Amino acid sequence: MTENFLTLGIETSCDETSAAVVLNGRRVLSNVIFSQVKWHEKFGGVVPEIASRQHLEAICHVTQKALDDAGIKFPDIDLVAVTCGPGLVGALLVGVSYAKGLAYVLKKPLIGVNHIEGHIFANFLESSLEPPFLCLVVSGGHSHIVYVKDYGKYEVMGRTVDDAAGEAFDKTARALGLGYPGGPLIDRIAKTGDENAISFPVAHVRGEDFSFSFSGIKSAVLNYLNQMRMKNIPIAVENVAASFQKAVVDALVEKTLAAARAKNVRTIALAGGVAANSKLRQELSARAGGDFAVNFPPAVFCTDNAAMIACAGYYRNKGGVISHMDLNAYATLSLF
Ligand code: KG4
Ligand code: ZN
Secondary structure, eight states, rough: SSSSOOOEEEEESSSEEEEEEETTTEEEEEEEEEEEEEGGGGGGGOOHHHHHHHHHHHHHHHHEEEEEEHOOOOGGOEEEEEEEEESOOOHHHHHHHHHHHHHHTOOOEEEEEEHHHHHHHGGGGGGGOOEEEEEEEEEEOOOOEEEEEEETTEEEEEEESSHHHHHHHHHOOOOOOHOOHHHHHHHHHHHHTTTSOOOOOOOTTTTTTTTTHHHHHHHHHHHHHHHHHHHOOOOOOOHHHHHHHHHHHHHHHHHHHHHHHHOOEEEEEEGGGGGGGGGHHHHHHHHHTTTTEEEOOHHHSSSSHHHHHHHHHHHHHHHHHBBOOOOOSSOOOOOO
């Protein structure tokens, strides 16, 4: 692999069209993210058909801007990396088809990347972190505790058995009338609330020490809101948001620390959109104490972005993996 190796990353798995140029796997030369939130927010969530159409309209402009920002031209690219799953299949197909076309025309190698692996690799961007470490991956669609033994070598120690952590944030925000996406809105309003005002339980998964269940807390919040409304008691939205956030963060931190102790790692990393949560970052750092170093990517690399896909693609390709013109898009795709 040549020095000054340029990877073009492309990400279209959900509602962000993103393209990025990354040098030697870690240095981000550009990372363009076009958010579709204004098209989806009135529906309270992502509408798959709208997402596919918006990706189609945006992909060429977003990629050209990523190249311009990096100061390079198409022929300078050494590798095209694209998210091929998991995600919305129609949305993924836009990125996969575009990346295949580019790789074919430019006669450059193509590599399909697992979106969850991309989130984990966000920790390597602009950083000198090396495996092994434990990674808590928490996004709108996934909540996993992953032991990262080495590049591309994973052990999934636990996962959600129902809703993902981000999904719980989004559904709770909707119930509170806060809007979409809910995570950042709850994060903000919770800062003004009392997190001990209401006790919301998070269920434990019997026999699975490192797994999560978040559907119960969503129902507990809905029940609480219904009871308050029936009794005509004013609802302190900031207190509900803060108490909900505390319960979710406590469960995430407790299980992550237990998994890190079980693997005897020195470092814990955070990944995925919910890793941008200020309370989660603060609580994990505080409770890790001197036992573990805690690594958080900057917030822009936590939510969906193509720089993380370029990074994961670079390391997969360095490990000898390559994709071909039969690369497809997969709604579900495991980390192995
Ligand atoms: O990783 P991501 O951008 O997309 C998926 O792969 O799902 O994650 C999006 C999720 C949404 O559920 C959003 O509400 C949540 O991440 N999120 C947050 C914060 N920022 C984004 N959740 C809690 N606090 C935040 N600050
Ligand atoms: Zn994601």
